[in-house]
Amino acid sequence: MKNITKLLAAFALALTAPAMSAFGGDMTCPVLIPEPEKLYTVGPNGEAPTWYDQVSLTADEVSKVKARNVRVAIEGSNESDWVMATTQGYKDAAALLGFTIVSETTSELDPSRQKENMENFAALGVDVVISQAQEVELAAPSYDPLVKQGVKLVYTSNVPKGYAAGNQYTSCVTDELYQMGVIAADMLAKELGGKGKIVTVTSSAVSFVVNTRDEAFSETIRTKYPEIEILEDGKFEQMNDAGRAANGLLTRYPEAQGVYVSFATPAVDMLEVIRGLGRDNIKLVTLDLDVLCALDMINGGNVIGIVADMPYAIGYSEAILSGYSVLGKQAPAFVVSPSFPITKANLAEGWLQSMGEELPQELKDALAASE
Secondary structure (H helix, E strand, O other): OHHHHHHHHHHHHHOOOOHHHHOOOEEOOOOOOOOOOOOOOOOOOOOOOEEHHHOOEEHHHHHHHHOOOOEEEEEEOOOOHHHHHHHHHHHHHHHHHOOEEEEEEEOOOOHHHHHHHHHHHHHHOOOEEEEOOOOOOOOHHHHHHHHHHOOEEEEEOOOOOOOOEOOOEOEEEEEOHHHHHHHHHHHHHHHOOOOEEEEEEEEOOOOHHHHHHHHHHHHHHHHHOOOEEEEEEEEEOOHHHHHHHHHHHHHHOOOOOEEEEOOHHHHHHHHHHHHHOOOOOOEEEEEOOOHHHHHHHHOOOOEEEEEEOOHHHHHHHHHHHHHHHHHOOOOOOEEEEOOEEEOHHHHHHHHHHHHOOOOOHHHHHHHHHHO
């Protein structure tokens, strides 16, 4: 409870204009976790990672940014709790920087929809666009018109192939992607006692963020837990395909004891499938916080753990980096932030640290009822 109180105070401070004086004169993320001894995730083009606490603006720089009357368009990757937290982090920092958010939308992981979104943003004449590139090998043509217009691009995790920081875009902000996969493997392995049979359900998209996390999970299982066998990896193209993939795998492999799924949104559909099959024994681990997955975990369902990052901090950092872009300040090419395991025991504190807000009432009530 003491840690939750401290976190609430930090987030409350971040929403106020005097916040910068509390940050030692600089505007930084409201919750700063010390950089670990080693960072494992490098950028899509091999860029060295910069820890998120290095992203800051001085009070003078903030004043200069505010004078620019910056217009921003935001495209989230999908409609999820994670994207909502990222967007809220951006908006809270944007309010201190005097930004006007002129458009908000999502790509729903669809490259065609993303192309339309970028065309709309170009027509609006915005100064900055926040986005996560989909199908990175094909994404550049969607953003090229914005680059030609001089629009500043700040990416969430995924960058179009062929783009370079400081040239076509300002910076890319993500989390310790590789460590998220490692943590997920450790959590599932611990639940299985270090041995057993599992299946994985992963995205077929060419996505730096998802591919890095998925590969880290599989590599950790293979190298660290030789008595755990990955029976098969099922693929989904669209998020609503994940349930179908899970159904096929669990029907084909009744001996499977555990499931890893790339992220929480498709995991929700998979939970319905698992319940429909009567597979109460299946242990599921996924990435990114989500209300329905957390509710299942609280109630002793199939979800045994969720690996979280800090989407609020990611969005907040992206807003600060947007300030870099309009000032012409040199920005770090690839910024990473923390990731950590979430269980029922640390859900309340972990949700606040990750999402920048207290646990939703539905989850508070479920936790209270489960005690």
